Amino acid sequence: MIVCKFGGSSVAEAKQIMKVKSIVDADPDRQIVIVSAPGKRNKDDEKVTDMLYNCNSMVQQGHSCRELFKKVANRYTGILNELGMDQKPFLPILDEVRQMIDAGYGAEYAASRGEYLCARMIATYFGWTFLDTDPLIVIKDDGTVHEDTYQNLKKVLKKGEKYIVPGFYGCSTEGKVKTFSRGGSDITGAILSRASEAAKYENWTDVSGVFSVDPRLVNEAKVIKIMTYREVRELAGVGAGVFHEEAIAPVIAAKIPINVKNTNAPLDDGTMIVDHRELEGRPLAGVSAKSGYSRITLRKLMLFKRTGIRHALLTMLHIFGVRPSFSLFGVDSIVWFFESTQA
Structure with a gap:
């Protein structure tokens, strides 16, 4: 069984979601799909998560987010229309989210709704089961995953069932919605991989793997074909942004291989992240940098x-x-x- 996570660029608009469906349909072993909130459609666009943070800021200043939330709603209804789906059943869900943000449920609740709404939409489009991570994934105060999480998931995951799962969030030990750090959908994918005892975790993004150096800085940058868990943690910790550094922890003990692949070029091999690799001929995995x-x-x-x-x-x-x-x-x-x- 394969767990797949699709990032914000992979679900930013209808044509990308159609690609996601084609990828998933191509392999019947792909049975659990984690999705991020819709990302940027172009460099001047705004991520849905940022819109939702702005909605919460508006509420914190004592104003309703009703007008601002229309931008969020329009992103989803626009995608629904382009996918040929009926938007009417989705409108009450959007309105409920807006009301909860207006009621002061806080920044983490607001930010998490991008993934929640995206997963609800894609579950309907695929005809799969929507599986909410609140209250199944329990996140401790320090941002790490509570061990109860894995038993919670094992109790609800059914063999042969296909699931769409929102990334990025779970609940606190007090039962409130709690998010991981930005990019935390990678962590959700790793958690589901461990809980389901997946044979592989595929992490789909908009580049064909982890590069040996930032391709925005070096034209000759090449995709790393294979690297270890430790190497990707070190690179991600100092600037390599393709994969979240904390997403390694859930899979490392089970030695579940991770394949970083490109939604826009699904036949590319991508990067395999494994427990061990031979160092002969390529002792250096890659170079990364971080400003600030x-x-x-x-x-x-x-x-x-x-x-x-x-x-x-x-x-x-x-x-x-x-x-x-x-x-x-x-x-x-x-x-x-x-x-x-x-x-």
Whole structure:
């Protein structure tokens, strides 16, 4: 059985959703599909999730989001029309979401509705079962997945049933809607892969895999054919945006392979992410970069002859509100990198 996740660009408009259906129909083993909220249709477009955050901001300022929410509703009704679907059954669902946002259910509830509405729509289009992740996926205060999640899902997943699942959100331990960080639909896909004991997790996006370097910066960038869980976590943690770094954790123990593929070029092999690969001939997986960081460099001869110096200096930084994300250590030097917003 294969679990598939389709990102925002793959469900941004009707023609993309038609591609998704063709991909899923091509392999009967594709039985669980996770979807993001509709993304940008072009570079000047707005993501549905951003629209929903704006709706919540409007409510927080003491105003109704009724007019602003019309943009959200129009995205979905437009897609429904282009897919040849009747929009009438969907209108009460849209109105209920708008009312809940207006009632002050908060930013996480508002943001999660993009995936919720998209999954409801695609489930109807496919004729599959809609499976809500609230209250099945339980997210702890620190953003990690509560172990109860897997038993919750195992109890409801039925062999042979085909499911459309909204990504990005679950519920808190208090039972309120809670989201992962942006891009968290990747995590939802990984959770469903582990819970269903999938043979493979396919992550469909708008590029043909993970590149060895950012193709926007280097024209000769090539797709990495195979890499390990550890390698993709390291690259994603410092700027490689194709796959969410936290999505590795649910699948790593079960050693479920991940295939990053392109919705617009489904025959491309993409990138396989596995537990182990042979290093001979290509010891370096890739290079990534991330902006928005500042650096502190400390140099002193025989620095590391001083016992406890690392801990003492790190404690001092924490006192001043600086929490480094990365560090480099030399014989006579320490370099810390931290988000510039902390400076």
